[in-house]
Amino acid sequence: SQQGEEDPQALSIQEGENATMNCSYKTSINNLQWYRQNSGRGLVHLILIRSNEREKHSGRLRVTLDTSKKSSSLLITASRAADTASYFCATGPAGGTSYGKLTFGQGTILTVHP
Amino acid sequence: DTGVSQDPRHKITKRGQNVTFRCDPISEHNRLYWYRQTLGQGPEFLTYFQNEAQLEKSRLLSDRFSAERPKGSFSTLEIQRTEQGDSAMYLCASNQGGTSGNGQFFGPGTRLTVL
Numbered sequence: 233s234q235q236g237e238e239d240p241q242a243l244s245i246q247e248g249e250n251a252t253m254n255c256s257y258k259t260s261i262n263n264l265q266w267y268r269q270n271s272g273r274g275l276v277h278l279i280l281i282r283s284n285e286r287e288k289h290s291g292r293l294r295v296t297l298d299t300s301k302k303s304s305s306l307l308i309t310a311s312r313a314a315d316t317a318s319y320f321c322a323t324g325p326a327g328g329t330s331y332g333k334l335t336f337g338q339g340t341i342l343t344v345h346p
Numbered sequence: 347d348t349g350v351s352q353d354p355r356h357k358i359t360k361r362g363q364n365v366t367f368r369c370d371p372i373s374e375h376n377r378l379y380w381y382r383q384t385l386g387q388g389p390e391f392l393t394y395f396q397n398e399a400q401l402e403k404s405r406l407l408s409d410r411f412s413a414e415r416p417k418g419s420f421s422t423l424e425i426q427r428t429e430q431g432d433s434a435m436y437l438c439a440s441n442q443g444g445t446s447g448n449g450q451f452f453g454p455g456t457r458l459t460v461l
Contacts, residue, residue: 265449265450267452274455275389275437277449277450280448320388320389322388332396334381336381336390337388338386
């Protein structure tokens with residue numbers, strides 16, 4: 233079963249613009265992660281934010297987490313054509329022995345036009 | 347290349363046949379995960395191992411599915427009596443487990459087509 237829902241399902245922008253994707257989830261989490269998937273490189277881990285963090289940056293990526301609203305957003309600044317891919321949020325559950333397992337959302341398809 | 351590898355990359359089989367997939371994780375990683383992904387969906391968790399111990403299995407993993415990691419290194423996923431609904435991409439991932447969670451490194455996947 234899918235934990236979260238991502239919004240929008242598809243996003244089309246021009247190179248240089250910013251892209252924002254949102255993720256909502258249902259249960260308590262230990263962490264939330266974002267992954268990118270394209271046909272060339274498979275599924276790649278981008279960034280992880282822990283439940284006690286509110287914002288995290290990595291290069292052109294900015295992730296926010298609001299545990300009270302059970303939501304997260306991923307911002308990609310100054311997008312490039314190479315950012316074209318599907319982006320998935322994935323949650324790691326709180327507590328117990330399941331904390332390694334991830335539950336993925338359905339993804340946002342990002343297209344960046346040169 | 348020291349990433350996660352999976353074999354085969356593609357498998358076409360007839361309904362009712364058994365298939366086995368192999369995953370070789372990054373060597374120093376103690377955790378290994380199997381996921382299944384169908385077109386247009388995110389990956390769905392199947393099972394995971396810490397070293398050789400299978401710690402959790404999803405209810406998606408029916409009794410036709412079995413996974414092993416006998417020496418805590420590579421893992422195999424076997425599907426018996428395949429059905430058309432088993433057609434999917436089977437992904438393996440690994441990481442070094444920790445109490446606060448770590449990113450997972452994914453292999454390229456094995457695409458299964460059941461005719």
